[in-house]
Amino acid sequence: MTKLKIGIILGSTRQGRVSPQVGEWVKGIADQRGDAEYEIVDIADYNLPFLGTTDGTDPGIAKWNEKINSLDGFIFIVQEYNHSITGALKNALDLAREPWNNKAAGIVSYGSTGGARAAEHLRGILGELLVADVRTHPTLSLFTDFEDMSVFKPQELHTATVNEMLDQLIAWSRALKTIRS
Numbered sequence: 001m002t003k004l005k006i007g008i009i010l011g012s013t014r015q016g017r018v019s020p021q022v023g024e025w026v027k028g029i030a031d032q033r034g035d036a037e038y039e040i041v042d043i044a045d046y047n048l049p050f051l052g053t054t055d056g057t058d059p060g061i062a063k064w065n066e067k068i069n070s071l072d073g074f075i076f077i078v079q080e081y082n083h084s085i086t087g088a089l090k091n092a093l094d095l096a097r098e099p100w101n102n103k104a105a106g107i108v109s110y111g112s113t114g115g116a117r118a119a120e121h122l123r124g125i126l127g128e129l130l131v132a133d134v135r136t137h138p139t140l141s142l143f144t145d146f147e148d149m150s151v152f153k154p155q156e157l158h159t160a161t162v163n164e165m166l167d168q169l170i171a172w173s174r175a176l177k178t179i180r181s
C-alpha cells in the first residue's frame with residue numbers, strides 16, 4: 001500500500017510569522033508515526049495573486065493546484081486574525097476547487113483563545129470544498145505555549161492531542177482515497 005501524502009499547510013504569510021515553528025513541531029510529531037509522508041506546504045512559496053486580480057494563468061496558481069491535487073489530506077496550521085483565518089489562507093483555499101474535494105483535514109490553531117474562532121470559520125469553508133475535517137483539534141495559546149508571543153514553547157500535553165488528531169486524519173484520508181478516481 002502506498003503511503004498517504006499529507007500536507008501541513010502554513011496559513012500565515014506575514015514577515016515575522018510564527019507558523020513555520022508550529023508547522024515544524026507538528027511535522028516532528030507526525031514523522032515519528034511512519035504512517036504517511038508529511039510535508040510542509042507554505043502558501044508563501046507560491047506567489048499566489050489575489051483571486052480575480054489577474055487572468056488566472058499565473059504559474060503559481062497552477063503549481064498550487066498541482067500540489068493540493070497531489071495530497072491525500074491536510075493539516076491546517078491556523079492563526080487567528082480578527083476572529084477568523086488569514087486572508088492569505090482564504091485566498092489559497094479559493095484558488096483551488098476540485099483538488100480539495102473528498103479529502104480529510106485536521107486543524108492545529110493558535111491565538112489568544114487558542115485560535116478557536118478562526119478554526120470554526122475554517123470548518124465552514126471546508127464543508128463547501130468537500131473536505132472532511134476531523135473532530136480533535138489542538139488549540140495553542142499565545143500566552144502559555146509561546147514566549148513573548150513569538151518563540152514557540154508548546155506545553156507537553158499538546159503532543160497527545162496532535163497524535164489523536166492524526167489518528168483521525170489518517171483513518172479518514174485512507175477512507176476517502178477509495179472514493180476518488
Ligand SMILES: Cc1cc2nc3c(=O)[nH]c(=O)nc-3n(C[C@H](O)[C@H](O)[C@H](O)COP(=O)(O)O)c2cc1C
Binds near residue numbers: 013115149
Ligand atoms: C491582523 C491581525 C489580527 C489579529 N487578530 C487576532 C484575533 O482576533 N484574535 C487573536 O487571538 N489573535 C489575533 N492576532 C494575533 C495573532 O494570532 C498572532 O499575532 C499570531 O502570532 C499570528 O500568527 P502568525 O505569527 O503565524 O502570523 C492578530 C494578529 C494580526 C496580525
